[in-house]
Amino acid sequence: MKILLIEDEVSLAAAILTFLKSESHVCEWVSDFPSAQEKISLYNYDCVLVDIMLPKGSGLQLVEQLKTQGSETGIIIISAKNALDDKVKGLDLGADDYLAKPFHLSELNARLKSVLRRRQFGGNREIHFGELKILPDSKEVWVGEHSIVMTRKEYDLLMYLIANPNRVLTKTAISEHLYGDQIDQTDSFDFLYSQVKNVRKKLTENGCPDYIQTVYGVGYKFTK
Template identity: 55%
Template sequence: MKILLIEDEPQLLSSMKAYLETEGYVVTTASTFRQGMVKTYDYDYDCVVVDIGLPDGNGLDLIRQLKTTHAQTGIIIVSAKDSLNDKLTGLELGSDDYLTKPFHLSELNARLKSVLRRRLFGGQNLIHFAKITINAHTHQVNIEGQPVILTEKEYQILLFFIANPDRLLTKGAIAEFVWGDHMDLANSHDFLYTHIKNLRKKLIEKGCPDYLRTRYGVGYLFSATP
């Protein structure tokens, strides 16, 4: 899960970054709209958190543009109490949620989760796929009622598969979803293999058919139908 934070107060920015990273997100930062805009050219973020009160230019333009060029990216607006108008306009333009300064980081996290969940599964908290049930809130996974204990990486990989059933997912795409863009190219895919092996094993142990099919030289396909 990749988040872009656009915020000009260095202290707030770094504490947001630190907090979200402990929550397992891959976080990129920018301190101006311009910078933030440039980063969205290079990369598809799952969610952009933007402080709309930045000095350079107009944050609403950024939102407008993001919504047209990256329609599927979530947007959360952060604003000072007095810029209510901007907030409303932002929501009209298609941002998914807003926060008023000052806010608790846990609050940001909650909004983020909700936006991302909405993005992936239309806001459902419980996600079903054949015998598998995922609670996106608690990260708990069940196979026919039986709980399966997954590590965070395993969970994220499974989530990505279930968010994209019956679609051929390249190893690069999976790595990008789980780890961000800093390792997909250079390194080997050993770490992916290992996590997929462990995930497969845990699912099958609980009586789950092996929905995961390997496409040699490309990636994986998660499907309940042969």
């Protein structure tokens, strides 16, 4: 996928770029408003990651520009301004998602995949991972011919893991994704543990290999 990153903080941009490239995306990066304007008017991207506070302009204006261009590009705002107004404004302007800094790269990845999936009209909307098959539209999980019934949280957990294969995902990152960042961490870790156990059990009982690998004391890794 072709992605444009608009971010003025060099070291953060570098970390995101390395990560996106490791996910085999084609990625371009600009650090200020005028060059971002130029890029989005000249080229087409599958998704644009845009910071709100930029040198010489606001990211919100770029969102506006993309929308007036009638672009089909997915837009994710990444901002340190966790101001409610900006969030509402950004989504109103037509951004697909809003991510407040600091965020987990795996969270960005999950949101990015979800946005890209929504943008692929008419495409094959199935996710395959080994023996697993997921239909995101109907929220169905299949192992071979077996349909697996999951609770909403279990499904969300599986989706998050599958969006970030072969990565060590910390318990913090997963629980923030599932329960929001308002909930107390220590409480949710324990809960997360039992949910991971449930998912693992439901998958293996239906003949699926155990893809969820425990990284002791830290988190989990979804891998073949």
